[in-house]
Amino acid sequence: MSKILIRGAQVLGGEPQDVLIDGETIAQVGTGLSAEGVDTVIEAAGQVLLPGLVDLHTHLREPGREDSETVLTGTRAAASGGYTAVFAMANTFPVADTAGVVEQVWRLGKESGYCDVQPIGAVTVGLEGKKLSELGAMHESAARVTVFSDDGKCVDDAVIMRRALEYVKAFGGVVAQHAQEPRLTEGAQMNEGTVSAELGLGGWPAVAEESIIARDVLLAEHVGSRVHICHLSTAGSVEIVRWAKSRGIDVTAEVTPHHLLLTDELVRSYNPVYKVNPPLRTERDVMALREALADGTIDIVATDHAPHPHEDKDCEWAAAAMGMVGLETALSVVQQTMVETGMLDWAGVADRMSFAPARIGGLSHQHGRPVSAGEPANLTLVDTSYRGVVDPAHFASRSRNTPYEGRELPGRVTHTFLRGRATVVDGKLA
Amino acid sequence: MKRHLISAADLTRDDAVLILDTAEEMARVADRPIKKLPTLRGRTICNLFFEDSTRTRISFEAAEKRLSADVINFAAKGSSVSKGESLKDTAQTLEAMGVDAVVIRHHASGAPYRLANSGWIDAPVINAGDGTHQHPTQALLDAFTMRRRLVGRDAGLGKGLDGRRITIVGDVLHSRVARSNVDLLHTLGAEVTLVAPPTLVPVGVENWPCEISYSLDEVLPKSDAVMMLRVQRERMNAAFFPTEREYSRRYGLDAARMAKMPEHAIVMHPGPMVRGMEITAEVADSDRCTVVEQVANGVSIRMAVLYLLLGGSEPAVTTARTEENK
Numbered sequence: 159m160s161k162i163l164i165r166g167a168q169v170l171g172g173e174p175q176d177v178l179i180d181g182e183t184i185a186q187v188g189t190g191l192s193a194e195g196v197d198t199v200i201e202a203a204g205q206v207l208l209p210g211l212v213d214l215h216t217h218l219r220e221p222g223r224e225d226s227e228t229v230l231t232g233t234r235a236a237a238s239g240g241y242t243a244v245f246a247m248a249n250t251f252p253v254a255d256t257a258g259v260v261e262q263v264w265r266l267g268k269e270s271g272y273c274d275v276q277p278i279g280a281v282t283v284g285l286e287g288k289k290l291s292e293l294g295a296m297h298e299s300a301a302r303v304t305v306f307s308d309d310g311k312c313v314d315d316a317v318i319m320r321r322a323l324e325y326v327k328a329f330g331g332v333v334a335q336h337a338q339e340p341r342l343t344e345g346a347q348m349n350e351g352t353v354s355a356e357l358g359l360g361g362w363p364a365v366a367e368e369s370i371i372a373r374d375v376l377l378a379e380h381v382g383s384r385v386h387i388c389h390l391s392t393a394g395s396v397e398i399v400r401w402a403k404s405r406g407i408d409v410t411a412e413v414t415p416h417h418l419l420l421t422d423e424l425v426r427s428y429n430p431v432y433k434v435n436p437p438l439r440t441e442r443d444v445m446a447l448r449e450a451l452a453d454g455t456i457d458i459v460a461t462d463h464a465p466h467p468h469e470d471k472d473c474e475w476a477a478a479a480m481g482m483v484g485l486e487t488a489l490s491v492v493q494q495t496m497v498e499t500g501m502l503d504w505a506g507v508a509d510r511m512s513f514a515p516a517r518i519g520g521l522s523h524q525h526g527r528p529v530s531a532g533e534p535a536n537l538t539l540v541d542t543s544y545r546g547v548v549d550p551a552h553f554a555s556r557s558r559n560t561p562y563e564g565r566e567l568p569g570r571v572t573h574t575f576l577r578g579r580a581t582v583v584d585g586k587l588a
Numbered sequence: 589m590k591r592h593l594i595s596a597a598d599l600t601r602d603d604a605v606l607i608l609d610t611a612e613e614m615a616r617v618a619d620r621p622i623k624k625l626p627t628l629r630g631r632t633i634c635n636l637f638f639e640d641s642t643r644t645r646i647s648f649e650a651a652e653k654r655l656s657a658d659v660i661n662f663a664a665k666g667s668s669v670s671k672g673e674s675l676k677d678t679a680q681t682l683e684a685m686g687v688d689a690v691v692i693r694h695h696a697s698g699a700p701y702r703l704a705n706s707g708w709i710d711a712p713v714i715n716a717g718d719g720t721h722q723h724p725t726q727a728l729l730d731a732f733t734m735r736r737r738l739v740g741r742d743a744g745l746g747k748g749l750d751g752r753r754i755t756i757v758g759d760v761l762h763s764r765v766a767r768s769n770v771d772l773l774h775t776l777g778a779e780v781t782l783v784a785p786p787t788l789v790p791v792g793v794e795n796w797p798c799e800i801s802y803s804l805d806e807v808l809p810k811s812d813a814v815m816m817l818r819v820q821r822e823r824m825n826a827a828f829f830p831t832e833r834e835y836s837r838r839y840g841l842d843a844a845r846m847a848k849m850p851e852h853a854i855v856m857h858p859g860p861m862v863r864g865m866e867i868t869a870e871v872a873d874s875d876r877c878t879v880v881e882q883v884a885n886g887v888s889i890r891m892a893v894l895y896l897l898l899g900g901s902e903p904a905v906t907t908a909r910t911e912e913n914k
Binding site: 347350351352353354355356357358359361363427428429469472473474475476477 | 674696718720721722764791795
């Protein structure tokens, strides 16, 4: 294995330091480290060094929708965005509701080599919300599944949700809920409010998310389980999670980059690139989400990277698929919305995008580790002074459905290291 | 005026008055023995209907034919097209055949906007009703009808509907007619009040330039025109109101209610009417009801819109007002 010296990087945004990688681990962190015997020296003055990012919410689409993404293209996109581990959502075809499917995804991840892939198992068979999947079998499989989610669909039956929350306690699992009351969102196309009233698009009311979150934190309290809330999107949801945490309920929550930046005003263009679930909300919600991420009410940023082929977005709004790609722009959006607004420092970003997601997902032995000697060399080097216009033609993802095309965003991942091996070098996939 | 007609909100007051005045000229053609103008001779217009609407389609077709355009009717049931050919492919196919304008009716809100703004085609796009979004030519024909009845056929020329009190009653939530009318009537200076049960008013309505009332009886005496919207019976299955009977009792227009309206006030309906639901036969067949006039006016309005978007500089009718056309 090779020795790599990263020179003068601001570790977690702090004072410049040298970091020596030897093989798969960080050998030394300090100043004035010798380059003797080192294979590669990376001059990183002015750049920020972070622990490799961890995404708790990625759609890799394989098996079943390889026309939009595969494990290989998705992990290449992840590495480009500075990620060293991603959690692959279960809504594939077939659904990842058996040990067989999660092991397939896990093995494809191993073969890709660009980042670690930790499969998420479906809570219910076929995501249908009726019958629990074999959660224990998925946990005991080679994939060691600990996060379970029917993402894309809400586990809306209160009894099924309660049982799932209880059942996974046996092996330290966690249920990640896609909070969407189905009856309140029949035919929903966008956030329900002044813009939907004008555009004549079916409304997705905030209460449909908030009522499920309120129910689930109370269920988690009642049965003494932990619950994770996917892509929280409203100011009201923030208040409920804040209340639950103050009460000691074991709840964690994520926010997507797009909900930190974009609002439903963009839907006026009827351009389905802005169609996503949960929908883009209002400016007031965006501000509440940023504050909640800053104060820790929201624990993590998760991308909800949702690739779709061009034809599923190049159509009228109602016919279009919901979702946006996000792995390759997430860190830039967080830099713009949280760091450059002074709401979060780089140590805070490391927590929200690496330490905390690894902890919630049970990957803390490998990922989301401190940048110090003896730790696995999962690292991301960021040129924070970079400014560039997003051009989806340069994406590693197979899909191009980004809402940021043509938009200037700050920051660029120059290097990503997965256990000491560079997956990205000088901003390009290795 | 813009190149396309997508939303009534896109029209300035000058645009709207120009369309109404032009429609008056077009209406005179209907009184001639030969109801045809050569204005759009050699131009091809496609009526692209993704949703059934015989009334609107034949109204456009009549308007197109009176202007001597060549007409292609393309009826595509939403489901078969959405499973197969996309809106984009359909539109590009039509353009390749040399269509000069597309009149589109679509079940999806925003489909005409996408067609006009996605670079798929160059031809002007006229929205003939999209989902629960807009139906601008309906709003124009309604305004035309109101101006004729409330201001006067000749006295109305060059004028809007300033100070006129217009009440729109019914399923506002699902109505593109209500949205278009609120926008256009506000532009023309009218005061609009929407009346509906709270379940049929959209969340977010507070930004609309109009008043909201839940009581028809309070509003009727202060109305110069009352527009009844169609209420689909299926709505009650989704709990928007308890029963047809209760809806009629609270929000339907019968003779007793009509008597509360001022002498001069008119009753309007975009059709098709559900007699016995939002309107009784007695009211629908009364002299104050303008439903049939609205249909006739629809042809004049659509002629005016097509002429203004496609006709360019030539005067449409070689009589008066040539100086205004420049």
